[in-house]
Amino acid sequence: MRALVKESIEPGHFSMHELPIPVPGKDQVRIKIIRAGICQTDWVYINQGGFALKPPVVLGHEIAGIVDEVGEGVEGFEIGQRVLTQTTYHVCGKCRFCKQGLYNHCAERKGLGSAQNGGFAEYVVTWKGSVMALPEEITFDQAACVEPMACGVHAMAERCPVYVNDVVVVMGPGTIGLGVAQVAKAQGGIVVVAGLTADRPRLDAALKMGIDRVVDIQTEDLEAIVKEMTDGFGADVVVEATGNVKAVDTAMKVVRRRGRFVPMGVFTTPIELDFHTIKKKELDVYGSHAQVPTAWETTLKMLQNGKLSTDLIVTHVFPLSDWEKAFETVSKKEGIKILLDPTK
Numbered sequence: 001m002r003a004l005v006k007e008s009i010e011p012g013h014f015s016m017h018e019l020p021i022p023v024p025g026k027d028q029v030r031i032k033i034i035r036a037g038i039c040q041t042d043w044v045y046i047n048q049g050g051f052a053l054k055p056p057v058v059l060g061h062e063i064a065g066i067v068d069e070v071g072e073g074v075e076g077f078e079i080g081q082r083v084l085t086q087t088t089y090h091v092c093g094k095c096r097f098c099k100q101g102l103y104n105h106c107a108e109r110k111g112l113g114s115a116q117n118g119g120f121a122e123y124v125v126t127w128k129g130s131v132m133a134l135p136e137e138i139t140f141d142q143a144a145c146v147e148p149m150a151c152g153v154h155a156m157a158e159r160c161p162v163y164v165n166d167v168v169v170v171m172g173p174g175t176i177g178l179g180v181a182q183v184a185k186a187q188g189g190i191v192v193v194a195g196l197t198a199d200r201p202r203l204d205a206a207l208k209m210g211i212d213r214v215v216d217i218q219t220e221d222l223e224a225i226v227k228e229m230t231d232g233f234g235a236d237v238v239v240e241a242t243g244n245v246k247a248v249d250t251a252m253k254v255v256r257r258r259g260r261f262v263p264m265g266v267f268t269t270p271i272e273l274d275f276h277t278i279k280k281k282e283l284d285v286y287g288s289h290a291q292v293p294t295a296w297e298t299t300l301k302m303l304q305n306g307k308l309s310t311d312l313i314v315t316h317v318f319p320l321s322d323w324e325k326a327f328e329t330v331s332k333k334e335g336i337k338i339l340l341d342p343t344k
């Protein structure tokens with residue numbers, strides 16, 4: 001099968017390979033992939049490396065397709081069934097976190113597309129516990145977006161509390177930011193999405209999704225706008241979804257005293273942060289790392305009942321054979337969520 005392999009930890013070293021079709025072992029399912037989303041994390045893995053990356057490995061962790069073969073001990077799935085897979089390939093199943101379904105904290109966890117061959121290929125083998133049947137009305141395009149949307153659900157519906165009329169500022173209008181913004185909106189928040197001038201199409205998409213206010217931080221004063229919206233106090237909640245140090249500095253200014261700060265962006269090196277602000281403002285900090293099974297369930301339901309939409313988020317679908325063009329599009333920040341179609 002064709003597969004895009006990250007060959008080593010060095011920047012680059014990412015290309016198409018011909019690999020044998022993987023065989024599902026005990027408790028495993030093979031999926032014929034119909035859609036695989038390209039995540040900012042994939043871009044970081046390719047260009048900067050990352051702590052979870054264990055090359056050589058097929059990248060891609062946003063995966064939807066049909067059940068192709070099942071291993072021993074797998075029940076409840078039929079060949080040809082439409083499914084998605086969560087990103088967990090292996091967990092210990094015994095630690096305190098596994099017992100609570102918090103697989104993102106299991107020390108033994110191996111994820112698809114980082115430590116284990118993932119979705120930028122024609123087939124993937126995954127753990128049966130990660131496979132979820134797709135409701136009829138959910139398309140493969142939507143299904144491939146459940147992972148980034150689940151990151152937003154985890155942050156805004158499981159980690160940080162959001163109350164009715166809270167002013168929630170989301171820094172970064174990428175897929176994650178737009179997911180976070182919609183979930184905050186569904187929780188009753190008044191939501192502001194902030195981005196750069198180059199993010200204009202993404203900010204426009206946010207407005208079309210019903211987000212209350214968008215701010216171009218290069219031409220507008222975010223701090224002043226938020227103060228005006230909050231009687232001078234600042235935002236109740238600020239989410240950092242850019243992975244940019246400047247955004248963290250801005251977040252510290254924009255958040256109100258006794259407000260909530262949610263770091264979500266991926267940094268591959270330690271960053272400087274005005275630590276004193278956390279103390280002085282008495283901030284609550286809710287770190288939010290990836291997602292957990294409960295967030296996937298909630299996301300699917302929100303897509304079904306229309307509280308979350310990916311229609312304006314998916315902007316491109318490229319055949320796997322056109323992968324170079326797809327990654328060029330990601331690099332140029334054209335579009336929002338770019339999907340690969342490994343059947344072509």
Ligand SMILES: [Zn+2]
Pocket residue numbers: 039040041061062147148
């Ligand atoms: Zn992702």
Ligand SMILES: [Zn+2]
Pocket residue numbers: 091092093094095096097098106107108
């Ligand atoms: Zn565990």
